[in-house]
Amino acid sequence: MEEENKTITVHMETLDLHPQCSHGPTLLFSRGTDGKKFYSCAAYRDKKKCPFFLWEDQSGEKYVQQFERDPIISKMLRYKLQSRYELVKGLKPEDRMYCDKCNQLFPKIEKVNHLDHEEMLRDNIDDYNLSHPSQLLRPIQETKGESQYFFTDTTIDAFISIFKSLGITSLxxxxxxTVHEKIVCEVSEINSTLLDIDHRHIQFYECNRFRWFNMFNCHVLEECDTEIVLEDLLSQTESMALLLDPPFGGRLEPIAYTLKKFDEIRKKNNKNILSKFLILPYFMERHVINCLPEMTMLDYKVDYVNHKKFNDSGRNKGSPIRLFTNVNQAKVALPVEENYKFCEECDRWVCSENFHCYQCGGCMSKNGRKYIHCNLCKKCVKKTWKHCKGCRKCCLPDHRCTNSIIKRSSVNSNAKKGQKKQKKN
Ligand SMILES: C[S@@+](CC[C@H](N)C(=O)[O-])C[C@H]1O[C@@H](n2cnc3c(N)ncnc32)[C@H](O)[C@@H]1O
Ligand SMILES: [Zn+2]
Ligand SMILES: [Zn+2]
Ligand SMILES: [Zn+2]
Ligand SMILES: [Zn+2]
Ligand SMILES: [Zn+2]
Ligand SMILES: [Zn+2]
Structure with a gap:
């Protein structure tokens, strides 16, 4: 994906005019090599999930979409799902079932309809499962789509206490x-709405609690008017926040497009700017600030339970995933019990291993571990790095120093040339 990102450009200027697939307006891309432009699905890069592909110059022509469409979620279907949910909820846990094949909650007496799906059936659906569908639904972890990785409870609690201390009333x-579920069940002072591409959530919620939404083209995928739905949602209260955890590898430009649309709707309705919290790795900081100049990176390490690299077990470095926000960092208190402290000089909360450097004028660590100031580089660097004379900067001590190799080899070859000359003479 990193490679792809380097060579593929995404063009958001004319999104409204792009052809649509079942995930809303497609995105217009161009490849670095020949610059030829093409439209492709905004939600999925995996052709099995959505095979939509069209060269830009073909767009006037008819194109056939021969693929399995996602369901069409009409008001009627929503109503049916809602009444089935109520029916199932009224039953005892042992009489409730869920089919992973049909993505459906149903009463056990209807099991005959799912005989071919025996291995995909789950029974004993308790109340916790009904109110926490992310724990019931099989996580989808393809790298080219949803990438469903869930936060640890500690991380969820940290987010919620940040929202509470900011006086957020709508989220x-x-x-x-997972954050949505916890707030709906346990935090009565915050009104939460979940927007997600995973339409399996629909059957668990009324429409003010969940909307089937694509974050890469700002499109509500249900059969309704995106503008009206978003305007209703975004004009609710003054103190509103947005928490956004995009799938890994997703492009930032389309996300910036969606955030800008949200801001425009708030402005049109004379509401305060949204307090935004966007989750991405710390090494994307420069790219984030390029696309979203209002955002700064907080020191908080976001932990995941089911991600090999980004969870809190067996890792030595801590999660590289951070929160980016447009809120004044002095107001975003990070949990002392998780080893965060307030830096008076910076006027922001930082990780306890992050020491204030008076030469740089800030707490400079990015990866959550100790940095030290290098007088030659005139900046703070990772503690494990050493200043290399060949590279004229701090590097990993065991880096293959091409600079000193070049120098040494040119010294050597000059010496050899000298020897040859001597021999000739
Ligand atoms: C990395 S997971 C985040 C889950 C989160 N950490 C939690 O614990 O709730 C990415 C989430 O974004 C959703 N998603 C993926 N692509 C999306 C899209 N194009 N539009 C909206 N949501 C999307 C996935 O279904 C998933 O819920
Ligand atoms: Zn699509
Ligand atoms: Zn089934
Ligand atoms: Zn500081
Ligand atoms: Zn420094
Ligand atoms: Zn140095
Ligand atoms: Zn070097």
Whole structure:
């Protein structure tokens, strides 16, 4: 994906005019090599999930979409799902079932309809499962689509206490079902709405609690008017926040497009700017600030339970995933019990291993571990790095120093040339 990102450009200027697949307007891309432009699905890069592909110059022509469409979620279907949910909820846990094949909650007496799906059936659906569908639904972890990795309880609690201390009364969880579930069940002072591409959530919620939404083209995928739905949602209260956890590898430009649309709707309705919290790795900081100049990176390490690299077990470095926000960092208190402290000089909360450097004028660590100031580089660097004379900067001590190799080899070859000359003479 990193490679792809380097060579593929995404063009958001004319999104409204792009052809649509079942995930809303497609995105217009161009490849670095020949610059030829093409439209492709905004939600999925995996052709099995959505095979939409069209060269830009073909767009006037008819194109056939021969693929399995996602369901069409009409008001009628929503109503049916809602009444089935109520029916199932009224039953005892042992009489409730869920089919992973049909993505459906149903009463056990209807099991005959799922005989071919025996291995995909789950029974004993308790109340906790009904109110925490992310724990019931099989996580989808393809790298080219949803990438469903869930936060640890500690991380969820940290987010919630940040929202509470900011006095947030409405929250949009965009791709963050676990936070949404906890707030709906346990935090009565915050009103939360989940927006997500995973339509399996629909059957668990009324429409003010969940909308089937694509964050890469700002499109509500249900049969309704995107503008009206978003305007209703975004004009609710003054103190509104947005928590956005995009799938890994997703492009930032389309996300910036969606955030800008949200801001425009708030402005049109004379509401305060949204307090935004966007989750991405710390090494994307420069790219984030390029696309979203209002955002700064917080020191908080976001932990995941089911991600090999980004969870809190067996890792030595701590999660590289951070929160980016447009809120003044002095107001975003990070949990002392998780080893964060307030830096008076910086006027922001930082990780306890992050020491204030008076030469740089800030707490400079990015990866959550100790940095030290290098007088030659005139900046703070990772503690494990050493200043290399060949490279004229701090590097890993065991780096293959091409600079000193070049120098040494040119010294050697000059010496050899000298020897040859001597021999000739
Ligand atoms: C990395 S997971 C985040 C889950 C989160 N950590 C939690 O614990 O709730 C990404 C989330 O974004 C959703 N998602 C993926 N692509 C999306 C899209 N194009 N539009 C909206 N949501 C999307 C996934 O379904 C998933 O819920
Ligand atoms: Zn699509
Ligand atoms: Zn089934
Ligand atoms: Zn500091
Ligand atoms: Zn420094
Ligand atoms: Zn140095
Ligand atoms: Zn070197």
């Amino acid at each position: 949009i969880c965009l791709g963050a079902p």
